Amino acid sequence: MIETAIIDRSRAAGQALSDIPLPAGTIVATVVRDGQPTAPAPELLLQPGDEVLLVSHEASEREIHAAFQ
Numbered sequence: 001m002i003e004t005a006i007i008d009r010s011r012a013a014g015q016a017l018s019d020i021p022l023p024a025g026t027i028v029a030t031v032v033r034d035g036q037p038t039a040p041a042p043e044l045l046l047q048p049g050d051e052v053l054l055v056s057h058e059a060s061e062r063e064i065h066a067a068f069q
Contacts, residue, residue, distance in 0.1 A: 001029065001053055001054070001055055002053070002054050002055075002056065002061050002064050002065075003051055003052070003053050003054075004051070004052050004054070004064060004065050004068045004069070005049075005050070005051050005052075006046045006047065006048055006049065006050040006051075006052065006068065007048055007069075008048045010046075010048070010068055010069050011068070011069065012046045012052075012067075012068040012069075013046060013047065013048050014045060014046070014047075015045065015046055016042065016043050016044065016045055016046075017031070017040055017041070017042055017043070017044045017046065018042035018043065020046075020067055020068065021067060022054075022059075022064075022067055023056060023058065023059030023063045023064060023067060024058050024059065025056050025057045025058030025059060026054055026055070026056035026058070026059050026064060027054065027055055027056075028040035028052060028053070028054055029053045029054060029055050030052075030053050031044060031046070031050050031051070031052050031053075032050065032051040032052075032053065033047065033049070033050050033051075034049075046068075052068065
């Protein structure tokens with residue numbers, strides 16, 4: 001399980017989950033917004049302050065952070 005935070009200057013801020021090119025073998029487990037986990041629907045727009053929890057069997061933590069930052 002890998003966690004990455006969305007900040008104001010993250011390239012993922014304002015983007016839909018489906019628009020984020022994830023490394024192979026990686027899935028979004030949940031997005032935590034305002035302390036509450038939310039379902040990772042493809043149309044969910046990421047906002048600064050969101051925490052994204054991902055699972056990957058192939059990608060490194062560095063590769064995952066690069067996709068969002």
